Amino acid sequence: MLAARALSRGRPTEWFEELYAAGDRGETTVPWNRPAAAPQLTEWLAGLGAPDGRRAVVVGCGLGADAEFVGAAGFATTAFDIAPTAVATVRRRFPDSPVDYRVADLLALPDEWAGAFDVVVEIINVQALPVSLRPTATAAVASLVAPGGNLLVVENVREDGAPPSERPPWAFTRAEVTAFAERGLELVSLKQTSTPTLRWQAEYRLT
Template sequence: MAGPTLDFWQQRFQQGQTPWDRGAPHPQLLAWLDAGALPAGQRVLVPGCGSGHELQALARHGLIVRGLDYAPAAVARARQGLQAAGLGAEVEQADVLQWQPPVHGRPEVVYEQTCLCALHPDHWQAYAAQLARWLPPGGLLLALFMQARRESAGQGLVEGPPYHCDINAMRALFPTSLWDWPAPPYAATAHAQGWQELAVALRRR
């Protein structure tokens, strides 16, 4: 499998080497919640949930939340955080390229913050196909596309994680035959490492 292995992610969480972790929910998610983009009672899936800050924010807003993560250490951390906050959400250790939702638990919303940019681009098409299968027509994909272009890209090198989610590549990955795209420009949130994330809300056709 191209890209980071399970051991790579497990070690990062075990050793606390998670510089991408803000220690709080992403400000764009809070903005979407404040704007009423996610009505209470909807089923929300968070692939690559990490420490689970977003799971807590979603649960506080009355949403039915399920988080997925590849690394058992991340799952344990997310569960501990939810328990300490007295909040209910399901957290599963799973490979997002293989996982399928329960028969009666198909998500209505997917919050995509860190999963895509953590996957090697060789796996992006398989992941995008999963997202299209998980969401029903009308389902909402709230995506934060990481803008992490490196100088080495000019020589054709692919470096990450995080992998650069060029907006042209995203348009090809999530085509208008399957997804309704809002008109740009898109809100950008600065990242501590000097990158930024573009916020795009896609609707499944």
């Protein structure tokens, strides 16, 4: 498995590019790719009101379904992925997109992105990283939110007391998903959704 080999090499994010490159060659499919935006995102974004010039960022954009939805809604949208092939593919798919697609590493974000976005979307990316990296990744996501901004977090559910899986995705307990409430972020709402995977849907706001 690509993830297992990358972990054994001590390079836990290397397998994302390997997977997207294999997908680009037609050798495999990207398992989390979707033809449309996540239902949690469509519901949540509708509740934020008019874009009014607000800046948005989509973490780990993959092949662009969520980012295209946010951009089409009128937000000034940046979307990034660690895999260059993913970014190249999504640019080919949507050559006239208003979204600014970038290659970037969640664990080493550009300095100018700190506190720069009014809307931050994190959907099933942090759970693809080893649990040992979770505090760093969680803090990185939180760092993107501007004062007064909103953060949506969607991750798979792991019941309290259940052991972590041996391979990704590493689902979140309630305590882990509420750990995004740092750097001044406050938890606004938390619920579980099933579409069809049981997932946390958490909203945070930076006051």
